[in-house]
Amino acid sequence: MYDQHYGVALAKRFHHNKPPTILDAPVKMEWAALDIPDPETPVGAKGIGEPPVGAGCMAIINALTDALGDEVIRRAPVSADEILASLELGRPAGESLTAHI
């Protein structure tokens, strides 16, 4: 997180970036797997570490865009306050391609 005019880092400490805590994790989670073995590995197993994070994030942003219209959010990260400001104003409140942190 940098100041746009001076180019100096403002988020110097861990807490400035607000990493999610255990209390941000939902209590109820449901998941499903396709159960189709990967044809290209010897045992059919496949690592799934990072990609689902992006997919999950975009699924939520698609849902938000469906609710709010196309111009409000065009990138991640999204925070609740830009949504509230846009709803309050009746039109996109911020620049949709600027991260609102």
Add this chain to the structure above:
Amino acid sequence: MAIIRDIMPAFELFQPATTQDALVLLDRYGSSAWVLAGGLDSFDWLKDRIKRPEYVIDLSQIKELRGIRPADGGVEIGAMTTLTEVVRDPVIREKFSILSTGAESAASPQIRNQGTLGGNVSQDARCWYYRGGWKCYRAGGNICFADTPSAINREHAIFGADRCVAVNPSDTAPALIALDAKMVIRSTKGERVVDAEDYFIGPAIDITRMTVLQPGELLTAIRIPSTWAGAQFYFEKIRDRPVWDFPLVNIASATVATGDKIDRIRIVMNGVAAHPLRLKEVEAAVTGKPRNAETAEMAGKMAIQGAEPLRYNGYKVPLTRNLVKRAIRGVEETKWAS
């Protein structure tokens, strides 16, 4: 051998055992002394090497500054009482529960075990330009970096921007003002008692301080009278994560009502100005009115009059309005959905 120069600058540490010893030290060293309570605010400054006091006076050994005792129908809380103790005290939970709710919403359990009530109300602003050591008005310079068209000011003030748009980040401050608490301040010259409302100052009075404490003075206790004991309380803190974060906006209100009609009410908000705002006009307007949606609408609209949002903090205006509406109706939506 490498000589490490990037260490916390040396200071002389005093750990007095009594309040009087501490006051003598504060009087002797004046503005070069730094008062250390829980350390949660102080160490941020010291470790970033931005504030370099020569003398640090640690109050942790002073037993008389700790503890919660009954006084005049209310309670007197020592300034060094930890937030966890305030949360758990049975008398506060029974009669002044808004203070325990407010204190419990502060930071995280570990911080509450160490942080003190006196420290929480006296804490400094969290504007990241100011905390990063940039020489703004609040730091003694003559510019504000946050109140510009390109600044990152999402967490800053929407009311009372007077050369400084930082906000007061305390959660217990609005609760104490709602309870009409009195701050007991001592120095070698004697003792004075200040209303909680007057304890917090804005840039118009002194832009470099958040409170009325002068060098040489110590906040020793906070007295809560019985005026609002057992009233209907509402406290809500809006923040990005369910734990740790400072409030984006928070509200504390105490209502005494007969049936549905409001007899007297106090509504205090924080996170929207350089000091906690007691919404006196709103209070006057809703006194005598029923606690229904119409009153809440009216109060909400009145509360946001004069709000001047900056580039990134426009969302605080609807939040302010909605929190005031909730406080009037006393909706118990203060539990986080988990």
